[in-house]
Amino acid sequence: MSIQKPKLITILGPTASGKSDLAVKLAKEFNGEIISADSRQIYKEMNIGTGKITKKEMKGIKHYLLDIATPKKQITITEFKEKAEKAIKEIYKKNKIPILCGGTGFYIQAITENIIIPRVKPDKNLRKELEKKTIKQLFEQLKKLDPKRSKSIDSKNKRRLIRALEILIKTKKPIPKLKKDSQFNNLYIGIKKENINELINKRVDKMIKQGLKKEVKALFKKYGKTQVLKNTIGYQEFQELNPIDKIKLHTRQFSKRQMTWFKKNPDIRWIKDYNEAKKIVKDFL
């Protein structure tokens, strides 16, 4: 029954594993186009720090969802999802094969598993009010309003609790269950690297050489530190222009968290090199 579903290839893996490169190669080989699934590469003016692919590296393959907003504006997962789906449609229209490529697990999941997130916009004032309460109070409130959701939520995560309440208060309805019926016939390819920490170190060194500090400073100047470090972008590893070791550390920790996300998905085909990937894709198509 999944036969009718359109095919979608997803390339994922920890940061610095070589996703972009692999995606381009596969796109060249199989007539594909690439949709980026990276929460930060979405933004303009953040190139070095996000490890964004360059024009040259794209080798003529079209990339979607890069540079679609300035750091002034916060792009949310819903917006991302809409745009990505639109891009995928467009690619099908051209009779090409879409390749979703990125390291943001949540974003990938939103597309491949078709997560439907309640359309409730963040309400700053409401959040401020809720912020004053303790975690316990928030949880109790949630329990009252939506016992079901209270069971599944992380009861100690304030941010999540606030959001859940926000949805409840705004919609006055219980939070709908996460839908997970995919609209695509998915192929997940994960890049496995034994020496990922080494690769990360190398990459950070390269970023520094390419002028990372300059890029971050410019962002600070233009958009303000809070915006850059916390609000939209989360360039946290560059806090106060951290020493290189700290950036590396932060990146290593991040890549670990990425892996715990990916590990949950049993459908990922973990590969070591291009040839392996090529073979899998060929069979899939």
Next chain:
RNA sequence: GGGCGCGUCGCAUAGCGGCAAUUGCUGUAGGCUGUAAACCUACCGUCCGUAAGGACUACGGGGGUUCGAGUCCCUCCGCGCCCA
């Protein structure tokens, strides 16, 4: 040569007689319903046990006081500062 101070689990830090020892970082594992490189949780001396719990080894080395010692005393070693 004289005076003082310090040495605690990878690093940093608490502890001033009841301690397997505080807290932060690191580390390990995990979670994630419009902030996702964000945010959150658990574990982190060794061994046995599913657990409760138990056993052993630990606060620079050695000795002592005490029912009991990172904690008090003596001494040795190492480090730091000040006066000469």
